[in-house]
Amino acid sequence: MTDSNPNVASNGHGVAVAFQDMHRWYGPVHALNGLSIDIAPGELIALLGPSGCGKTTALRALGGLDDVDQGRILVDGKDITNVPTNKRNMGIVFQAYSLFPNMTARDNVAYGLRLRGIDAAARKRKADETLELVGLGQQAGRYPHQMSGGQQQRVALARALAIEPKVLLLDEPLSALDAKVRRQLREEIRRIQIMIGITTLFVTHDQEEALAMGDRVGVMSAGRLEQIGPPSELYDRPKTRFVAEFVGLTNRIAATAQGGTVNVLGMAVPLLEGSDQSGPVDALVRPENVRLTPTDDGDARVAAVSFLGSLCRAQVTLPDETLVVAQMSASDARGLYPGAAVRVSVEPAPVFAVAA
Amino acid sequence: MSGLPATQMGAPAPEGGALIVAPKGGGQRQRMTRGQSIARVAILVVVLGYLILPLFAMLEFSTRGDFGSRSLDAFAAILGKQDLIDSLTTTLQIAVLTVVGMLLLLVPTMVWTIVRVPRMRRVIEFLCLLPLAIPAIVLVVGIAPIYRFMGQNFGKIGASPLTLALIDIVLVLPFAYRAIDASLRSIDTATLADAARSLGAGWVGTIVQVIMPNIRAGILSASVLAIALVLGEYTISSLLSFNTLQVVIVVLGKQDPFISVAVSFSALIFGFVLLVVIARVGAARRTNRQVEEPAV
Secondary structure, three states, X not given: OOOOOOOOOOOOOOOOEEEEEEEEEEOOEEEEEEEEEEEOOOOEXXXXXXXXXXXXXXXXXXXOOOOXXXXXXXXXXXXXXXXXXXXXXXXXXXXXXXXXXXXXXXXHHHHHHHHOOOOHHHHHHHHHHHHHHOOOHHHOOOOHHHOOHHHHHHHHHHHHHHOOOOEEEEEOOOOOOOHHHHHHHHHHHHHHHHHHOOEEEXXXXXXXXXXXXXXXEEEXXXXXXXEEEOHHHHHHOOOOHHHHHHOOXXXXXXXXXXXXXXXXXXXXXXXXXXXXXXXXXXXXXXXHHEEEEEOOOOOEEEEEEEEOOOEEEEEEEOOOOOEEEEEEEOHHHOOOOOOOEEEEEEOOOOEXXXXX | OOOOOOOEEEEEOOOOOEEEEOOOOOOOOOOOOHHHHHHHXXXXXXXXXXXXXXXXXXHXXXXXXXXXXXXXXHHHHHHXXXXXXXXXXXXXXXXXXXXXXXXXXXXXXXXXXXXXXXXXXXXHHHHHHHHHHOOHHHHHHHHHHHHHHXXXXXXXXXXXXXXXXXXXXXXXXXXXXXXXXXXXXXXXXXXXXXHHHHOOOOHHHXXXXXXXHHOHHHHHHHHHHHHHHHHHOOHHHHHOOOOOHHHHHHHHHHHOHHHHHHHHHHHHHHHHHHHHHHHHHXXXXXXXXXXXXXXX
16 A cells, blocks of 8 residues: 655655555564555654554664564665665664663764764764753753653653654554553654654554654554555544554444445444445444433433543443443533433444454 | 652653652661671671782792891892893783783674674683683694794794793783673663764774773773783693793792792782772772763
């Protein structure tokens, strides 16, 4: 599958990247199975998938840290498949803390500049500027063991950006951080990425992160790209069963498909492309598309209600004992409590269906 | 914050976490019984006695003078024994070559194994530990023809006692491997190497500028072990007829036991001082990197 997004605005610093039919075997494991992606200059692509799906292998191949057995990698139109890592000029932020423990934050950031023969004064100036960019101007003299995990990853980002790389590669850089720091840092990374306009490949297994950060999100499974597209498209119009089940929360509700529509809880809704089109199916319905109406003659029962701030999530047991999750605004959840009788229906939004 | 009996949540950390405060009064130190204290002191005395008594005996023997007096003549005589000075110089040169050769062989190999071929780690470990299982006499029997060949074909260099460094490198591998491996395991070697290479460093730069400074403790330990092994190695030098320090000490012992013991004593003290100096250098460099402010 090849796809590109020409609509991403670039400020001129970004370069185009292309994976062309890449294959990688680790013994019997086919880690990359014909992966092809075109990344537009300045675009941020998030690769999403479960562990072992090949997303990190793809990133490491682009960074030159792993070889590919077949296929090509083009950066700015040039084939870099066989160029060694240290000649690729890629900035990489790793999942594990990767700052050099024997160097201060400033020395870490200046390391790549030193290798490029930049004189000491210019190195220091550039390192300080880059640390300022990630909000750590005051921490330049600290060693990694004197910084928190979030600060270390910011320094790692500054180190990767200081060399003015062609492409920025982020290999699950937030996965070791706590939830609040993750959110702060991902917004900061996105802000800086847009400001610099650098082409970025971001690998994560966190859907929220991928959907929040990516211009486009690529979902991978077993070394293949299942679907790539803008986050809303991926969420609303999944093209494969894997994407429909993997991205976002989904209810599986027994239904009957016929002639491009599916009858779910008494409502005929259109089927998405790629769905099973006839016979008994499981309709994959998003929680926000499930509607609950409190009524004394309702045949479903509320099992639990979770308060999520501005939203509420209710678990409801259908007469056939199927458990369905519904999501609504907190104000719409008034009247819902465990044991309450409700009537369940679905919004007429298109759904994906898989054979039951 | 109820339900946290062991720790208390402290002030908010700068990035939204919370600092963990150690509970006051928790984990009270166990009081030692009188019997345990006595046993502890007794063990200490026995161990120190075991280590110090032979040294004391050597010192006592080597400082015996005429008619029950004390004399440093045996120590002073060391400087007059040219063959002893030569053997000491040779042994120290072998030690330096062994340390350099061992580090050049082992550090890049181990780093490469971790970064590029991690499945070979067990094989490398097995190969490095192999010399422990081979008796010195078997090694000599196997290696003697090679030394004969070197002596016949490589002139002065081939016949030099400094070639002993080649076999000493093999002998020190089991100990040096363990020391360096422990240090490499304490850092994320593969990620650091990947990071350095992605920033533009070649393999030499990665090892010298990034990996080696962070495994300094392991390198120092391996070096000390290598020096100690070379200073104490006798069997192979003797069987290959090279005059190293231990060989000359044994020869000297047959001629003048006082000087022989004085030399042995001096060599032990030299090794001890070297160990302390290297350990202190390592500790001093670590201390220089410490900053008093707490980690945030």
